[in-house]
Amino acid sequence: MAIFKQLFDEATSTFTYLIADEQTRSALLIDPVHEQYDRDRRMLDELELTLKYVLETHVHADHITGGGRLRHELGAQFIVGKGTGLDCADRLIADGETVTMDGITLQAISTPGHTDGCTSYLWNDRLFTGDTILINACGRTDFQQGSPENLYRSIHRLLSLPEETLIYPGHDYTGHRVSCVAQEKAISPYVFGLDLAAFAEKMQNLNLPKPRRIDVAVPANTHCGGADVARAAGETEAPATKVC
Amino acid sequence: MAIFKQLFDEATSTFTYLIADEQTRSALLIDPVHEQYDRDRRMLDELELTLKYVLETHVHADHITGGGRLRHELGAQFIVGKGTGLDCADRLIADGETVTMDGITLQAISTPGHTDGCTSYLWNDRLFTGDTILINACGRTDFQQGSPENLYRSIHRLLSLPEETLIYPGHDYTGHRVSCVAQEKAISPYVFGLDLAAFAEKMQNLNLPKPRRIDVAVPANTHCGGADVARAAGETEAPATKVC
Numbered sequence: 001m002a003i004f005k006q007l008f009d010e011a012t013s014t015f016t017y018l019i020a021d022e023q024t025r026s027a028l029l030i031d032p033v034h035e036q037y038d039r040d041r042r043m044l045d046e047l048e049l050t051l052k053y054v055l056e057t058h059v060h061a062d063h064i065t066g067g068g069r070l071r072h073e074l075g076a077q078f079i080v081g082k083g084t085g086l087d088c089a090d091r092l093i094a095d096g097e098t099v100t101m102d103g104i105t106l107q108a109i110s111t112p113g114h115t116d117g118c119t120s121y122l123w124n125d126r127l128f129t130g131d132t133i134l135i136n137a138c139g140r141t142d143f144q145q146g147s148p149e150n151l152y153r154s155i156h157r158l159l160s161l162p163e164e165t166l167i168y169p170g171h172d173y174t175g176h177r178v179s180c181v182a183q184e185k186a187i188s189p190y191v192f193g194l195d196l197a198a199f200a201e202k203m204q205n206l207n208l209p210k211p212r213r214i215d216v217a218v219p220a221n222t223h224c225g226g227a228d229v230a231r232a233a234g235e236t237e238a239p240a241t242k243v244c
Numbered sequence: 245m246a247i248f249k250q251l252f253d254e255a256t257s258t259f260t261y262l263i264a265d266e267q268t269r270s271a272l273l274i275d276p277v278h279e280q281y282d283r284d285r286r287m288l289d290e291l292e293l294t295l296k297y298v299l300e301t302h303v304h305a306d307h308i309t310g311g312g313r314l315r316h317e318l319g320a321q322f323i324v325g326k327g328t329g330l331d332c333a334d335r336l337i338a339d340g341e342t343v344t345m346d347g348i349t350l351q352a353i354s355t356p357g358h359t360d361g362c363t364s365y366l367w368n369d370r371l372f373t374g375d376t377i378l379i380n381a382c383g384r385t386d387f388q389q390g391s392p393e394n395l396y397r398s399i400h401r402l403l404s405l406p407e408e409t410l411i412y413p414g415h416d417y418t419g420h421r422v423s424c425v426a427q428e429k430a431i432s433p434y435v436f437g438l439d440l441a442a443f444a445e446k447m448q449n450l451n452l453p454k455p456r457r458i459d460v461a462v463p464a465n466t467h468c469g470g471a472d473v474a475r476a477a478g479e480t481e482a483p484a485t486k487v488c
Binding site: 125186 | 245249250368369407408410418419420421422423424426427430431
């Protein structure tokens with residue numbers, strides 16, 4: 001039996017996931033948020049867990065990853081999709097490769113579309129989709145390396161998994177927490193009855209405002225959160241080489 | 245690792261759940277539907293599973309249980325909540341008692357309200373709620389032994405489980421498949437912001453039509469599906485004593 005927790009950052013509507021081995025107390029976090037460092041650290045301490053890995057689903061545009069500081073303070077390894085090309089990462093994980101932590105194994109599934117390097121992670125029948133699939137929605141394709149065509153292919157690749165596969169998204173703005181493959185196929189307006197052309201047209205006409213924090217978040221996350229760790233620590237120079 | 249499947253009967257919008265031990269191939273079904281006997285039997289055969297138990301969440305009013313025939317044909321034990329008082333059952337399970345099948349354990353949680361004998365089953369972090377909690381909804385309280393007060397207490401007892409606890413309901417009419425405790429607390433109009441008085445008033449003013457099959461389903465299910473098994477077999481007398 002593993003420990004599993006779904007955490008929520010109200011400010012950016014971001015989910016962070018904890019998976020830990022109950023026996024060995026080894027832990028990993030998926031998509032931690034920099035401003036939630038204290039919450040995450042407290043949780044790890046209370047549960048007497050040792051953080052081994054931080055897995056990122058992509059280079060986020062709406063929040064700075066907590067992975068930089070968690071690596072700096074706790075020695076966790078920073079893992080992100082190969083398609084990101086981030087040379088600050090401890091490991092660039094490719095499609096089909098796995099992260100193994102004692103009795104827990106996660107498989108990386110490359111799911112480009114929202115960004116080039118987007119990666120989903122499959123743990124048994126639980127799928128962490130980042131911004132590739134949101135509940136009744138999906139990630140945007142109008143910034144970074146957004147591509148409706150790639151996103152459409154990635155969404156449908158994920159939805160070819162067994163019907164019961166649980167979907168844990170990177171964000172939700174409406175109180176939803178979990179879905180599954182059968183549910184998204186049945187009711188998501190970004191899936192149900194949409195072919196590639198209709199999906200691409202829908203994505204190109206969302207007319208959403210620019211993400212509020214993109215100009216801070218993307219540069220910081222391109223350094224695995226390093227730049228922001230420096231600011232938090234009151235340093236004057238960007239310590240990318242130090243924490244990445 | 246266990247085998248888990250969520251099956252759907254279109255005619256009555258009923259979910260049936262399969263849980264099986266991957267090593268020993270022992271299986272149980274929660275809330276099978278009589279008309280889906282062939283589907284369920286085929287699935288068991290294809291997966292090379294031996295059905296050991298049928299668990300009922302309650303005496304259904306909208307469909308006849310498949311448990312009678314499955315017990316008759318495959319020798320599975322029929323388990324239902326103690327509060328149903330069904331003397332045809334192999335076991336009347338009380339609050340807190342468990343069903344153990346090799347490495348799989350389900351705990352019964354007595355959740356009266358929709359009917360007196362309603363029972364939910366907790367398997368690790370997956371909760372099978374029958375008609376006590378539906379996604380964004382709940383079971384009716386205007387027939388059988390319906391009680392808004394009891395249902396309110398049962399819903400809130402279940403929602404005191406950890407936030408990540410997955411909710412697998414007995415029915416859905418809108419394409420939803422799965423929820424969790426945090427999600428229902430956040431968005432269900434039968435939970436969020438409703439105290440007991442407001443909930444009871446809401447339940448008493450639903451003005452829903454009488455369930456279409458109630459006059460057939462309840463008598464059959466009161467005999468653990470026995471009466472319907474007899475009809476399916478072309479017998480002229482009710483064989484309650486034979487299959488119950």
